Each structure stands twice: as C-alpha cells, then as structure tokens.
Amino acid sequence: MREERDGLKVTAYALGELGADEGAAVEAKIAASVGARREVEEIRAAAAALREAYRSMPRHELTPEQRLAVEAAAAREPGVPAPTRRFPGLLRMAASFAAAAGVAAAILAVTTPHLLRARLAAPHRAAGTPAPAGVAGYSRPQPRIATLGRKQNEPLRELGYVGGEMERDDLQRLRESSAPFNTEAYDHISDNPFVLVAQDPRSTFSVDVDTASYAIVRRFLNGGDLPPRDAVRIEELINYFPYAYPPPSDGRPFAVHMDTTTCPWKAGHRLVRIGIKGRELPPGQRPPSNLVFLLDVSGSMDEPNKLPLVKAAMRLLVNQLGRSDRVAIVVYAGSEGLALPSTPGSEKTAILSAIESLSPGGTTHGSAGIRLAYETAAGTFIDGGVNRVILATDGDFNVGVTNEGDLVRLIEEKAKSGVFLTALGFGMGNLKDSTLEKLADHGNGNYAYIDSLAEARKVFVEQAGGTLVTIAKDVKLQVEFNPRRVKAFRLIGYENRMLAHQDFNDDTKDAGDIGAGHTVTALYEIVPPGASLSVPGVDPLKYQEPARPIAGPDAGELLTLKLRYKEPDGQRSSLIEVPLADSGHAFPSAPPELRFAAAVAAFGMILRDSPHKGDADLDRVQEWARTSIGDDSGGLRAEFLQLVEKARSLAPRR
C-alpha cells in the first residue's frame, strides 16, 4: 500500500507534477537511492516513448465551411444571445414571401383542396423571381427561405424562424452572413389542410418509402440546430422506422394493416393508421443485381462526409454481392467516364480497387453521366433481376445540356425500360434535396440521405433487400371516407405525394414503389361528425344537389382503402380494397406501432410548427415514444428519443 503511494509520487515527480515542497521531499529520497534514480529515468524514458508514439497520429482540420461558420459566430457582438423565434406568425409570413415566387402559381392552379403535386409544379428556377416589394431585406432575388445550411447556427435560426420586428440591418447582415457558404435547397411544403367529407370524400396519394428527411433532421439536431421547416417531411420521418406489421400471407406483394385510436394531440379527433408491409425476401433469395454506380466526383464532393463516405458505403455494398451480381461505376465531373466496366460481384478485388482509385476533381455535369450509366445498365440487363442505377451526389448538378425537366423525363423514360434509380444524397451545405427526391420519384426509385457510415450500413446492408429489390411499383392509395362517420379528414405528411383522384385508375401515371420488406405508414387525422371544426366553407352549389349519404347500414365503416400497384415488370395495375371500422381504441391502449408512428408524426409537426399540431409538445412526444418503443432491434427508436431530447434542449419554449 505504502509502496503503491510512493510509486505514484515518484511518477508524479518524474513528470514534473509535484509542487516545490513535495518535489523537494521526493528528490531527497531519490538522491539516497540508486534504484529510485533509475526508476525516475525509466519513467521519463517511457513517457518520452509514449510522446513519440502519440506524435505519429495524423492531424485533421475543420472543413473550410465549418471554420467559416465558427468565425461568423465569433464576429458577432459578444454577449448578444441568439434571437429566438418569438414571432411564429411573422415567420410564416416570411416563409410565404420566399415561397411566393415559387409556389403561388401552383397554388392558384390547384382546384382540389390539396396542393396538387405543388412540389413538382413549383419550378426550381423561380427562386430568382423578385420577392414582393416592401419587404425589408428581401428586395433582392432570394433563394427559398429554407435555403440554409447547417452550421451557421445563429443566422440559420434567425433567418428560418424570425421575422417582423427585425431591423433592416439585421436582415441585411443575416443575408450576407448566410448566403455565401450554403446553398441547400428544400422545396416549400404547406401542411395538408382538413378536407370536409361533404365536399370531397376522397383522398388520393402515392406511397413514399423515402427516408432522407429523417437523416437530414437528425443532422441538423445533432449539429445543434433546429432543421428548416421545409426540410421536415413528416411521412419520411414516419417511414424511417420499420414497423412490426405482419407480412402478406395471401400471395399478394403486400399486406394492409389499418387501425384507429383517439388523436393524442387533439381532443375529440381520431387517428387512422394505414400500414403496408411489403413481402419479405428470405436471405439468400435475392435476385441477381445489375448495379451501376453513378458517382459525382466533382470538386464539391471533396469533403470527408462526401466522396470518402460514398466509397465506404460502396465497399459495404460490394461485400454483399455474389457471383451472379454485376457492378459498374460511372463517374461524372468535367467529363463523364466509365471507371469500372460491368464486373461480376465475385471479382471483389477489381471492384474495390476501382473504388479506391476514385478521386474528386472538376465540375459536375450530371446529365451526360446519367445517360452513360443507363446505357451501361441496359448493356448488362438481367431479366428478372434487379437493374438499378445508384446515383451518389451532393446534387450539385451543373446542368449544361439539359434542364431539370429534361433530366426528370430522361429518368422517367429509362424507368420504363426496367432500370430503376436509387438516389443517395451526401454531404451538407450543397445538398439539392429537392432535385434528388424528384429524380428518385420519377425513376421508380428511392432516395436516402447518407450522413454517416451507420446510415450507409442501414441503407446498404440491413435493408439491402428493400433498397434494391422492388416488389411492387406505382403504388397508389385512394381512401373514400364515409360521411356518416367522418366529418373531415387530414392526411399527415405526403404533401408532395398527393395525386389527382382520376390519376388513381390511370396506369400511365407514375407513383411510388415498395421494396422487399419495406413498411409504409400513413396517418389520417379524422374529425367525427359531432366535433366542431373551423374549415372555411364554400357556398352551396347553384346547379347541383350536394351528394347525400346512401341509405342503409354501413357496417360501422369509417372508410374504404383502395390500393393499386403493378408488379415490378408489369404494365397493368391490380386493385386491393379494404374497409375499416373504428376499433374504438383509446390512445393509451392502442397498438405500440400506432402510438410510435403518432409520436413521430407529432414530432414532425412540432418541428414544422404546423398549424395542426394541437397540444402536442416535445414532452408528450417523448412520453408517447418511450412507451411504444417495442423491441427496437436496430436501436432506431432509442435514437429517436435522443433526437427529441435534443430538440427539447434547442427549443425550450416549444
């Protein structure tokens, strides 16, 4: 014991940690002992060896973007706390100014209560249209309000959420401080409104298995920022999580599971959950894959979380491939080229070394690369297999030949040939989220945002089946509500997936796809007949009688779900029809899968500051999620709880 204490002292002495008095005492002892002197020498030698060993570790720096953001924060006046969002109404005003240029035309053209594909109708370039006069600080052509990035914490928070009482100078400063180093683009989203069943009893939309919005939200929250509201797409948040719905047992590609409960954020309302579970492929029964990676190797990808992460993600995927699979790599930058001709998956060394030799440089020219990628895929097309172009980019298409519309048309046309598209967004600060989502939607594909190797693993390895193997395409849902049981309804999320009712039966109209094992969840908030609701009504019709509920029993049905899908290589759709009666569940006794989805939806509404969030707050979201976490094998739901906690720390007032 005593020896031990002495040993500690000697070490501390040898390392110069002792004060003058203690040091002198130890020194005296050491002077008297050869062994002790030797010990001190050896300790110092060991320390020197460790120092040298540690010196060999590589040094890294912040990215220039990160550094700039810190310097921007440092240049702020000291002691001025970051303004918080005290003006939500004005925020919405500011958002609508920014969005006005892009979406106004689309809104006016819409004749149903939904924002009919407003997302697609809103031209990208409209951002250059001058904003309305008289808005201080917005007189110059502005990108959409959410064209903001991650790391300028303060400007982000301010520009995204504050309006009105700010001084002109403040706005000017914010604009200048945030404009130069971030160009992330998110299309404006307006929350789906309540629709009176008496006026329109149908709701028609396309499935969406995208999950990118969740990863983007996570990136913002982990970075210490609340996400811009238009980056929050609630259906993508909900669908990020797998739900334990039983797979189909009737030979169909998927099973439909519906349920009801009380709406936890709005007393008197009810919540309907539509859950779809795609057929699962037993491991090892994956059909052969013909994959063409289309990689953006432009200068903008030269950041640790871009090209190096792309390469790491590809290595993960390559390890999943077998002899009957094929991989090719097309790169595009200044000029496009074939970095790896189509190669069997068994030749891993060749594939891996091609991946290794990829290096960034040049400007992006996406469209020529896309053409080459599709040609390559067509050249090695596998009948009955998975034929897919996997686009990895930060989306910074420096489109020369073609505009976005042409690009979308090209991809749509190629999808018909059986080559589908997966779009993977990487990096931050330059991400063209809306472009990528659009491309994937039209390419019968899916879109994921990869922000970490863990996310790459989730997309490529754990869900490789679902990401790669499409089991049904052009999956559309149409819900008809029973006016005797439902006064009004609201689809939560899916704003950019709304379809015209007549498109439901139109097999030429493209819609979303479902991969093996995927789950898709949609929630409706329902207003029962007795409840009060303030929806702006319309005048009675002059030339027609309003529709009346049919007489006779309705078996207590709230609604009937109709679902259309095509086989992956089919041209004609099949129909599934399922009625739903209210189960009468109160929220606390509802199935956990439904409660968790409701928690995620409420989280999204809070982040979007939705007018429909009712009395949902982050505390309740946390409570609902915590009690419905289930077995959570991948830990995704636990992570969700952490994100909610994070949001709480960032937005104490919400």
Added chain:
Amino acid sequence: MASTALGRLDRIRSAIDQYQGRLIAFAARITGDLESARDVVQDTFLRLCLQDLDEIADHLPAWVFRVCRNRALDVRKKEGPLEPLDDTANGSTHGVSVDPHRLLEQSDHARLALAAVAELPAAQQEVLRLRFQEELSYKEINEITHHSVGNVGFLIHTGIQRVRRQLRASGVVCQRLEGGRTDA
C-alpha cells in the same frame, strides 16, 4: 464594440489553429469517425464563441477539451457504438489510424510503448493521451474527465509502469540508458 468583436475573432481564430487538430483526434477516438468528430469540434468552438474569453483564458485548454469530450460523448450515446472506418486491432483507438509514413519513421521504443498501452481500458488511454499527447497537467485532466486528481495520477502511473515493463523486457531502455542518456 467592433474592436471587441474583432479581438474576439482573432482569439477564436488562434484557438482554432492551436486546438483543432488535437481536438478532432481526441473527439474521433470517442465518436469513432472523423466526420462527427469534426462536427463536435466545430460545435465546441461555436460554444467557445459564446463564452467570456477573458474569464476562461487561464484554463482554455481544459475548457475546450472538456466541452469537446462532453459533446463527443453525447454524439456517441446517440449514434451507438460505431464500427470504425478503418481500425487497428484494438477497438479503443476508434477509427483514428496512425499515419503510415510517420509510423515508418517511428523508433522501436515508440512502437513498443504504443503496443503496451493498446490493451489498456479506453478511459485510461484517454488520460494517458491527455497527459503525453496534449501535455495537460493532472489537474487539467481532472477538470476534463472528472477523474479525481489522485485517480488521474494512478491511471498515469500504472500506464507508465506498463510501458516501462515493456521497454525493459525488450531491452530498449537498458540500451538507451546505458548509452549515457539519463534525462528524457
């Protein structure tokens, strides 16, 4: 006012220059990957911007390492244990590989020292690094890690003893000492 802001900017810049590399390496060992380490370090500096710099000037290194460590632990908690991108055999070095060129130039005793500490628990390795890589005092390490000063001393002592035994077993120290050098 403007001059204050400018002064701050200069001080923040010099803090970035001085600490970014050390903090990123430090954070990466906790988070397991470089990207989130960069994010953590950026966040550390953003937090530094909100501080009264005069007030923390005296213990700046301990402050930045402490904040950085807490943020990195947050991230790690959230993301769960990650498999490092490329790793040495030992998981506790978390994805920060050694620079191969420098490794070639490394002397035998540095290599032996690294091997000796590689098996130690992560918490102990962290303390050793803070002492011998960052040259922080026991007291500063106590502020960063919340190990008591006595415990810091114990962890360093046993770590050093281990290195010492390893060097001795391989004869490197003897040669070195017999070569006439008595002071490291």
